Amino acid sequence: MNRISEDIIKEEISGGSRRSFLNISILISSAVVLGGIIYPVLKFLFPTATTVGMGEIETFSMSINEIPVGSAKIVRYKNRPAIVIRLKEQEIYALSAICTHLGCIVKWQEDKKELFCPCHAGRFDLYGNVLGGPPPKPLSVYKAVVEEDRILIKEV
Ligand code: FES
Numbered sequence: 001m002n003r004i005s006e007d008i009i010k011e012e013i014s015g016g017s018r019r020s021f022l023n024i025s026i027l028i029s030s031a032v033v034l035g036g037i038i039y040p041v042l043k044f045l046f047p048t049a050t051t052v053g054m055g056e057i058e059t060f061s062m063s064i065n066e067i068p069v070g071s072a073k074i075v076r077y078k079n080r081p082a083i084v085i086r087l088k089e090q091e092i093y094a095l096s097a098i099c100t101h102l103g104c105i106v107k108w109q110e111d112k113k114e115l116f117c118p119c120h121a122g123r124f125d126l127y128g129n130v131l132g133g134p135p136p137k138p139l140s141v142y143k144a145v146v147e148e149d150r151i152l153i154k155e156v
Helices: 003-045
Strands: 060-063 072-077 080-088 091-096 107-109 114-117 122-124 130-132 141-147 150-155
Touching: 060 072, 080 150, 091 150
Parallel strands: none
Antiparallel strands: 060 150, 072 080, 080 091, 091 141, 107 114, 114 122, 122 130, 141 150
16 A cells, blocks of 8 residues: 555544534434433423422421521422421421412511511411411421531421
8 A cells, every 4th residue: 555545544533423422412412302302201201209299308407596586498398488487495386388378478576476468467386376367277286306506307
Protein backbone atom coordinates (compact mmCIF):
# COMPACT_ATOMS: atom_id res chain seq x y z
CA MET A 1 0.00 0.00 0.00
CA ASN A 2 1.26 3.38 -0.78
CA ARG A 3 1.21 6.40 1.46
CA ILE A 4 -1.85 8.02 -0.16
CA SER A 5 -4.08 4.96 0.19
CA GLU A 6 -3.04 4.56 3.86
CA ASP A 7 -4.09 8.16 4.49
CA ILE A 8 -7.42 7.55 2.75
CA ILE A 9 -8.08 4.45 4.88
CA LYS A 10 -7.16 6.32 8.11
CA GLU A 11 -9.48 9.16 7.12
CA GLU A 12 -12.29 6.68 6.42
CA ILE A 13 -11.83 5.08 9.84
CA SER A 14 -11.71 8.39 11.74
CA GLY A 15 -14.69 9.71 9.72
CA GLY A 16 -16.60 6.53 10.54
CA SER A 17 -15.90 6.81 14.25
CA ARG A 18 -16.90 10.48 14.15
CA ARG A 19 -20.18 9.46 12.52
CA SER A 20 -20.67 6.73 15.13
CA PHE A 21 -19.97 9.19 17.92
CA LEU A 22 -22.50 11.66 16.48
CA ASN A 23 -25.10 8.90 16.05
CA ILE A 24 -24.64 7.76 19.66
CA SER A 25 -24.79 11.36 20.91
CA ILE A 26 -28.03 11.98 19.00
CA LEU A 27 -29.46 8.72 20.30
CA ILE A 28 -28.61 9.57 23.93
CA SER A 29 -29.93 13.13 23.56
CA SER A 30 -33.16 11.83 22.05
CA ALA A 31 -33.57 9.31 24.87
CA VAL A 32 -33.08 12.03 27.49
CA VAL A 33 -35.60 14.35 25.83
CA LEU A 34 -38.14 11.56 25.35
CA GLY A 35 -37.65 10.44 28.95
CA GLY A 36 -38.26 14.01 30.12
CA ILE A 37 -41.56 14.03 28.23
CA ILE A 38 -42.75 10.49 28.87
CA TYR A 39 -41.92 10.28 32.60
CA PRO A 40 -44.28 13.11 33.75
CA VAL A 41 -47.04 11.78 31.49
CA LEU A 42 -46.70 8.27 32.95
CA LYS A 43 -46.52 9.67 36.47
CA PHE A 44 -49.74 11.57 35.83
CA LEU A 45 -51.51 8.57 34.28
CA PHE A 46 -50.33 6.06 36.89
CA PRO A 47 -49.91 7.93 40.18
CA THR A 48 -48.15 6.17 43.03
CA ALA A 49 -49.28 6.22 46.63
CA THR A 50 -46.83 9.03 47.36
CA THR A 51 -48.08 11.31 44.60
CA VAL A 52 -51.71 10.97 45.69
CA GLY A 53 -50.88 11.71 49.32
CA MET A 54 -51.21 8.21 50.76
CA GLY A 55 -47.55 7.51 51.31
CA GLU A 56 -46.55 10.48 53.40
CA ILE A 57 -44.30 10.16 56.35
CA GLU A 58 -46.46 9.36 59.36
CA THR A 59 -44.32 11.27 61.84
CA PHE A 60 -43.22 14.87 61.44
CA SER A 61 -40.16 16.04 63.34
CA MET A 62 -38.76 19.48 64.04
CA SER A 63 -36.37 21.07 66.51
CA ILE A 64 -38.07 22.42 69.61
CA ASN A 65 -35.95 25.56 69.23
CA GLU A 66 -37.89 26.50 66.10
CA ILE A 67 -40.85 27.53 68.23
CA PRO A 68 -40.25 29.92 71.14
CA VAL A 69 -42.40 29.34 74.24
CA GLY A 70 -45.81 30.97 73.78
CA SER A 71 -45.71 30.96 70.00
CA ALA A 72 -46.83 28.72 67.18
CA LYS A 73 -45.64 27.69 63.78
CA ILE A 74 -47.42 26.48 60.67
CA VAL A 75 -45.78 23.33 59.32
CA ARG A 76 -46.60 20.86 56.59
CA TYR A 77 -47.78 17.53 57.95
CA LYS A 78 -49.15 14.86 55.62
CA ASN A 79 -49.15 17.39 52.79
CA ARG A 80 -51.46 19.74 54.68
CA PRO A 81 -50.88 22.74 56.90
CA ALA A 82 -50.75 21.98 60.59
CA ILE A 83 -50.15 24.36 63.45
CA VAL A 84 -47.74 23.48 66.24
CA ILE A 85 -48.20 25.50 69.43
CA ARG A 86 -45.63 25.61 72.22
CA LEU A 87 -47.61 26.81 75.18
CA LYS A 88 -44.98 26.08 77.84
CA GLU A 89 -41.44 24.69 77.81
CA GLN A 90 -42.53 21.09 77.19
CA GLU A 91 -46.27 21.61 76.52
CA ILE A 92 -46.86 21.24 72.80
CA TYR A 93 -50.11 21.08 70.82
CA ALA A 94 -50.49 20.15 67.18
CA LEU A 95 -53.66 20.57 65.17
CA SER A 96 -54.75 20.85 61.60
CA ALA A 97 -54.43 24.49 60.57
CA ILE A 98 -57.30 24.20 58.09
CA CYS A 99 -60.48 25.81 59.34
CA THR A 100 -63.42 23.43 59.16
CA HIS A 101 -65.70 26.16 57.81
CA LEU A 102 -64.28 27.04 54.39
CA GLY A 103 -60.68 25.96 54.70
CA CYS A 104 -58.80 29.13 55.62
CA ILE A 105 -55.61 28.81 57.65
CA VAL A 106 -56.08 29.49 61.36
CA LYS A 107 -53.74 31.71 63.35
CA TRP A 108 -52.52 31.40 66.92
CA GLN A 109 -53.54 34.18 69.31
CA GLU A 110 -51.09 34.03 72.15
CA ASP A 111 -52.90 36.58 74.33
CA LYS A 112 -56.19 34.63 74.21
CA LYS A 113 -54.56 31.18 74.01
CA GLU A 114 -56.83 30.23 71.13
CA LEU A 115 -56.83 29.76 67.39
CA PHE A 116 -58.54 32.32 65.21
CA CYS A 117 -59.71 32.02 61.64
CA PRO A 118 -59.36 35.41 59.94
CA CYS A 119 -61.85 34.63 57.18
CA HIS A 120 -65.11 34.58 59.18
CA ALA A 121 -63.90 34.96 62.77
CA GLY A 122 -64.03 31.28 63.68
CA ARG A 123 -62.40 30.47 67.02
CA PHE A 124 -60.97 27.22 68.37
CA ASP A 125 -59.37 26.15 71.63
CA LEU A 126 -56.09 24.25 71.98
CA TYR A 127 -57.94 20.95 71.62
CA GLY A 128 -59.50 22.01 68.33
CA ASN A 129 -62.98 22.60 69.81
CA VAL A 130 -65.07 25.34 68.25
CA LEU A 131 -65.39 28.33 70.58
CA GLY A 132 -67.31 30.58 68.22
CA GLY A 133 -68.06 31.58 64.68
CA PRO A 134 -69.30 29.50 61.78
CA PRO A 135 -66.96 26.45 61.83
CA PRO A 136 -69.23 23.38 61.95
CA LYS A 137 -66.79 20.99 63.59
CA PRO A 138 -63.52 20.89 65.53
CA LEU A 139 -60.04 20.99 64.04
CA SER A 140 -58.27 17.66 63.65
CA VAL A 141 -55.90 17.11 66.56
CA TYR A 142 -52.51 15.40 66.28
CA LYS A 143 -50.37 13.86 68.95
CA ALA A 144 -47.35 16.03 69.77
CA VAL A 145 -44.50 14.77 71.94
CA VAL A 146 -41.05 16.10 72.77
CA GLU A 147 -38.14 13.68 72.52
CA GLU A 148 -34.55 14.87 72.90
CA ASP A 149 -35.23 18.48 71.89
CA ARG A 150 -37.34 17.43 68.96
CA ILE A 151 -41.07 17.80 68.54
CA LEU A 152 -42.68 14.76 66.98
CA ILE A 153 -46.14 14.99 65.47
CA LYS A 154 -48.15 11.87 64.81
CA GLU A 155 -51.73 10.84 64.24
CA VAL A 156 -53.66 10.41 67.51
S1 FES B 1 -63.18 29.75 56.85
FE1 FES B 1 -62.75 29.82 58.92
S2 FES B 1 -64.46 30.74 59.77
FE2 FES B 1 -64.91 30.64 57.69
